Amino acid sequence: MQVVSVKDALGNDPQPEKVTSDLDFINDDEDQRREYARALVSQQAIVNSRGEQEVQLRGQYAKAAGGAVLLQIAIADYFFYRYADSSEVDWNIPGPVILGWLGATVVQVIGILLVITRSLFPNKDKTEDKPK
Numbered sequence: 001m002q003v004v005s006v007k008d009a010l011g012n013d014p015q016p017e018k019v020t021s022d023l024d025f026i027n028d029d030e031d032q033r034r035e036y037a038r039a040l041v042s043q044q045a046i047v048n049s050r051g052e053q054e055v056q057l058r059g060q061y062a063k064a065a066g067g068a069v070l071l072q073i074a075i076a077d078y079f080f081y082r083y084a085d086s087s088e089v090d091w092n093i094p095g096p097v098i099l100g101w102l103g104a105t106v107v108q109v110i111g112i113l114l115v116i117t118r119s120l121f122p123n124k125d126k127t128e129d130k131p132k
Contacts, residue, residue: 058120061116061119061120062116062120065112065116068112069108069109069112069113072108072112073105073108073109076101076104076105076108080101083097
């Protein structure tokens with residue numbers, strides 16, 4: 001089997017099709033090309049700056065939320081200590097009270113961290129949250 005190349009009427013290989021780009025509409029005006037390139041670079045710089053600001057804001061938010069969780073646990077521990085040290089109980093704390101306190105603390109910490117995680121890293125595909 002013989003491979004035959006396609007040629008025009010003069011026997012020359014045809015030119016490959018021209019690949020178009022975003023700059024084709026400028027019609028080879030160098031000043032317009034430079035201005036368009038500057039605009040693209042400026043647009044990308046804005047996008048990058050916004051991303052950096054979002055990361056910084058997320059970091060600040062996470063630190064504040066972590067501090068709030070620690071403060072909440074410290075306050076709960078203080079009141080539990082006050083309850084345990086009271087003259088009525090005198091460190092004879094019933095088991096259900098201890099289990100309730102520990103369970104509530106774990107649920108609060110997990111709940112707060114879950115809310116923080118979902119707000120800092122939202123689901124990009126919203127279809128998963130919709131009921132089926």
